[in-house]
Amino acid sequence: MxxxxxxxxxxxxxxxxxxxxxxxxxxxxxxxxxxxxxxxxxxxxxxxxxxxxxxxxxxxxxxxxxxxxxxxADPDRFATALADVERRLNERIDDLIARRDMLHRLADDRALLPDRVLAKLDEVAADFGFTPDDVAMAREGLVLLRALLPEGFDDYISRVERGLDDPRYRSLIRRMWRAAEWKPDDPRVDELAAAMADHYLAHPSLLPVPAGLHARTDGAIRYNLLAHHREEQKPAWARLNALVEAHLRSAGFDITKQTPTD
Missing domain, CATH: 1.10.1660.10 (Multidrug-efflux Transporter Regulator; Chain: A; Domain 2)
Incomplete structure (x- = not known):
């Protein structure tokens, strides 16, 4: 055998x-x-x-x-080595769990934005009556802002939060979101554009221009990516933005080159 x-x-x-x-x-x-x-x-x-x-x-x-x-290894060293293997496995498990949780958060961009910003967005969305598409668009804009101008993100969010304490500014933002459903030639678009431009000129810190944009050689490109995101789906917004920018330029204010001072 x-x-x-x-x-x-x-x-x-x-x-x-x-x-x-x-x-x-x-x-x-x-x-x-x-x-x-x-x-x-x-x-x-x-x-x-x-x-x-x-x-x-x-x-x-x-x-x-x-x-x-x-x-x-001898029995003692073998046991120590196995304990070390177990420790490394636990670290890998923790890492995989964290990655899985991040994937879940990515489903609604929650891994890409601070909790403070998300909480404020939820508050504004509830107050303004945002649709799910409105919330998604707002989140996308914030994600883009943080990606394109990370050094100015926190400052910009703080300025907007302070601005929302002003009833006039809050009313303008509310009307701006409602304008997304208007027709581009609706006369209310012209009225709103003039009102928004006047408010920005009176309160330049509220201009949708994050800190640091004006110092970049590609500031205009970054601004256009932010300001005109998904405009093709909201024609009234495209016209509204163009009119606001035209009003500001006619007042001698280049939105991509000026620094908010208010």
Missing amino acids: TDGVTIGQAAAFAGVTVKTVRHYHRHGLIAEPRRDNSGYRRYGSADLLRLVQARTLAAAGVPLAEIGAILD
Whole structure:
């Protein structure tokens, strides 16, 4: 009777492939057993145990370069090494959980905006009667703002929050959102544009221009990306923005080059 099993049988018993067994051999994790009289390598119980242990450590994420030393360690060092493997696994689990949670938050851009901003947006949305599409558009605009001008984001949000305490400004913003559903040639668009431009000129800190925009050589490009986001879906807004910018320019105020001072 021939002692031991073939490499194929050993691989099957351990739940790995023959290629994996040979890979372990090349890395010195398992010694290659001697060949029998027929020229076949025969794996005994000790070889199978070592193979199962190596497979288990590899499946746990232990690099192959570390497995040999772990398996050759004395009982105390072996236990310490396993504890270290468990610690690293727990860290990976925590990281994966954090990534999963971020994916869930990304479904509504909540991973891309501070909680403070989201809370304020929820408050304004409820007060102004935003539709789900309105909320999505507002979030998108804030995400773009933070991406394009991160250094001016917090300052801009603070200025808008202060502005919303002013009933006149709040009324203008409320009308601006309602204007999204108007026709572009609605006379109310002209009236609102004039009112908004006058308010911005009287309170330049409320201009939709984050700090740092004017200092950038590509400030106009960044401003256009922010100011005209999704305008093609809201024709009245496209005309409203154009009219507001025209009013400001006629008053000598280039919206992409001036610094709010109020």
